Amino acid sequence: MEESSKNAGAGTCSQKQPAVMMELKNVYKNYGRITAVAGVSFQVMQGEIFGLLGPNGAGKTTTIRMLNTLTRPTTGELYVAGYQVAGNQVEVKRRIGVVPQQNNLEKELTGRENLILHALLHKVPRSEREKTIKELLDYVGLSSRADERVQNYSGGMARRLLIARALVHHPPVLFLDEPTIGLDPQTRRKIWDLIQLMNRDGMTVLLTTHYIEEADSLCHRVGIIDHGRLIALGTPAELKESLGKYCVEFLNKQGTERCFFHSRSEARDYAQEKDCDTVVRRTNLEDVFVELTGREARELAAK
Amino acid sequence: MAERREVNSSSPGRFVEGMGVSATSGGDGVAPGPLHYTQTGGLAKVAFFPPSWYPIIWEEMIYWRSKFWLYLATYMLSPLIFLLSFGFGAGQRLQMLMPGGMSYLDFLVPGVVALALFNSGVTSVMVRMFYKRLHFKSFDAYRLAPVGELSLCLGYALTGAIRGLLAGLIVLVLVFLLMPTLSLNCAFFLAMLLASLCFGALGVLIGLWLRSFDDQSLVNEFILVPMTFLSGTLIPVERLPVFLQHLVWLSPLTPATQLLRSTLTTAWADTGQAVLVGGWALALFLLGYWRLKKM
Numbered sequence: 001m002e003e004s005s006k007n008a009g010a011g012t013c014s015q016k017q018p019a020v021m022m023e024l025k026n027v028y029k030n031y032g033r034i035t036a037v038a039g040v041s042f043q044v045m046q047g048e049i050f051g052l053l054g055p056n057g058a059g060k061t062t063t064i065r066m067l068n069t070l071t072r073p074t075t076g077e078l079y080v081a082g083y084q085v086a087g088n089q090v091e092v093k094r095r096i097g098v099v100p101q102q103n104n105l106e107k108e109l110t111g112r113e114n115l116i117l118h119a120l121l122h123k124v125p126r127s128e129r130e131k132t133i134k135e136l137l138d139y140v141g142l143s144s145r146a147d148e149r150v151q152n153y154s155g156g157m158a159r160r161l162l163i164a165r166a167l168v169h170h171p172p173v174l175f176l177d178e179p180t181i182g183l184d185p186q187t188r189r190k191i192w193d194l195i196q197l198m199n200r201d202g203m204t205v206l207l208t209t210h211y212i213e214e215a216d217s218l219c220h221r222v223g224i225i226d227h228g229r230l231i232a233l234g235t236p237a238e239l240k241e242s243l244g245k246y247c248v249e250f251l252n253k254q255g256t257e258r259c260f261f262h263s264r265s266e267a268r269d270y271a272q273e274k275d276c277d278t279v280v281r282r283t284n285l286e287d288v289f290v291e292l293t294g295r296e297a298r299e300l301a302a303k
Numbered sequence: 304m305a306e307r308r309e310v311n312s313s314s315p316g317r318f319v320e321g322m323g324v325s326a327t328s329g330g331d332g333v334a335p336g337p338l339h340y341t342q343t344g345g346l347a348k349v350a351f352f353p354p355s356w357y358p359i360i361w362e363e364m365i366y367w368r369s370k371f372w373l374y375l376a377t378y379m380l381s382p383l384i385f386l387l388s389f390g391f392g393a394g395q396r397l398q399m400l401m402p403g404g405m406s407y408l409d410f411l412v413p414g415v416v417a418l419a420l421f422n423s424g425v426t427s428v429m430v431r432m433f434y435k436r437l438h439f440k441s442f443d444a445y446r447l448a449p450v451g452e453l454s455l456c457l458g459y460a461l462t463g464a465i466r467g468l469l470a471g472l473i474v475l476v477l478v479f480l481l482m483p484t485l486s487l488n489c490a491f492f493l494a495m496l497l498a499s500l501c502f503g504a505l506g507v508l509i510g511l512w513l514r515s516f517d518d519q520s521l522v523n524e525f526i527l528v529p530m531t532f533l534s535g536t537l538i539p540v541e542r543l544p545v546f547l548q549h550l551v552w553l554s555p556l557t558p559a560t561q562l563l564r565s566t567l568t569t570a571w572a573d574t575g576q577a578v579l580v581g582g583w584a585l586a587l588f589l590l591g592y593w594r595l596k597k598m
């Protein structure tokens with residue numbers, strides 16, 4: 001992150017460096033006495049799939065809602081697609097697609113009607129409307145059920161329709177808030193495929209999740225957020241390396257303990273010294289998450 | 304794993320081309336702040352037709368298509384009860400309430416029309432916005448559309464106005480069946496239009512204000528029901544207790560009813576009442592707009 005902001009500051013018109021598509025600068029959001037977001041800063045580059053990973057109540061939804069104009073930050077600046085969000089809401093809204101955490105389709109309308117309504121709201125030209133909607137329904141595999149009321153849709157179908165709806169106006173930036181929450185494994189895979197397809201078409205994606213494997217396998221970069229603060233940021237590989245690529249796991253009286261090492265030999269040596277059962281394995285993102293959130297909890301407790 | 308993680312390195316221009324967009328990308332003087340930003344274009348064309356509030360009406364019409372007969376039946380019921388019970392039932396006795404020798408039935412008809420405009424207009428938008436905001440959460444989808452708050456307010460106010468007008472027209476048809484001698488005029492229809500817009504705006508304001516089901520019953524009990532009975536619709540304002548006679552002018556339904564009544568009997572609008580209703584409409588609309596803007 002350090003590096004990219006330095007680059008960007010120095011950069012002028014060079015095509016090589018990816019452009020910043022989203023940025024938060026020291027953003028805070030308070031709800032009365034609750035601080036939902038406490039000083040978050042990060043950037044998302046064009047063409048990236050960026051994941052915000054964090055437990056429930058960490059402030060992920062609030063962060064997304066501030067970026068997509070629905071919630072105003074208490075302090076701090078946000079930029080999306082080159083516009084400062086404050087004061088350019090309409091310009092920002094034109095350029096973003098939003099898949100919310102909670103299904104907010106019109107239940108009384110059919111799937112197709114929901115998409116038409118969205119196209120009308122976004123002023124998609126009449127000539128393109130029908131074709132785009134037909135393509136999107138195919139894309140998310142809902143063509144055969146398009147003329148049924150959304151009321152009758154399963155959770156997975158509704159989520160796919162939400163994704164299709166977010167794409168009707170061809171936004172260059174897509175927000176997905178917990179896109180696979182509560183879905184069965186097959187549907188979840190399908191949604192992952194969709195997200196990757198969209199990203200391959202050049203879309204910048206910001207998604208939130210509390211599923212670690214989702215962040216690990218889908219996202220180019222991950223920001224770990226807890227208690228409203230960004231506690232780590234990097235590619236999944238970088239995050240794992242920051243702890244040590246290898247993990248020795250063993251059970252003692254305090255519970256499962258994990259030690260991290262940068263080389264396999266160090267890890268093996270350490271494991272051999274232990275006189276209990278040990279497992280040597282590669283560090284995964286869950287280890288990073290647990291370590292960091294645990295460390296943060298200890299620091300908070302110490303204060 | 305590692306290969307998948309490569310950041311997609313499409314050139315900034317590529318997306319823009321694919322989307323048929325005119326605005327461009329890439330640091331050529333469009334950088335707010337110190338960084339290298341991309342200002343990516345949305346849809347280049349900004350059409351003036353259809354207007355931004357049209358989708359809200361479009362959606363409303365979908366509901367009409369599937370529920371028209373239900374609306375018709377619902378909007379017929381309470382006016383019919385008012386007309387039959389107050390007008391033809393107690394009408395003769397209520398004659399003595401009338402100041403200045405007007406026939407009670409002539410008094411009642413514009414009152415029932417006003418009530419129809421009011422009840423269906425306010426309630427339909429209020430309930431729709433309430434459910435969209437707090438139950439289905441679909442109101443967020445409208446707030447995420449690149450449509451100004453003014454257009455959103457106008458769209459919803461118009462749906463309320465249209466529902467009100469439907470209910471008002473149903474009452475007129477009923478009245479014609481019961482008393483075919485009634486004569487209507489242009490000014491009366493214009494008054495109906497103005498009043499329905501005013502009530503649509505009131506519905507939007509309440510719909511945006513409500514926080515829970517409890518709020519909704521509070522609004523019903525403390526605002527809508529008293530307004531229904533006290534605004535000179537069924538009983539002349541002059542026959543209310545004196546302190547109420549002044550209080551009822553806090554309700555936009557009072558001048559609206561009087562406007563409808565004066566246009567129906569004289570075929571001409573009382574300018575003072577028309578201005579009052581128009582003023583209410585504007586004030587309620589702006590309050591709703593302000594509320595939405597602050598959300």
Ligand SMILES: Nc1ncnc2c1ncn2[C@@H]1O[C@H](COP(=O)(O)OP(=O)(O)O)[C@@H](O)[C@H]1O
Nearest residue numbers: 031034036054055056057058059060061062063
């Ligand atoms: N509208 C709101 N009013 C009050 N508190 C809120 C509101 N929205 C979120 N919060 C609080 O902010 C914190 C972060 O919530 P949220 O952003 O939804 O977390 P996440 O999406 O990561 O689960 C939580 O403690 C939540 O209770």
Ligand SMILES: [Mg+2]
Nearest residue numbers: 060061101178
């Ligand atoms: Mg959330």
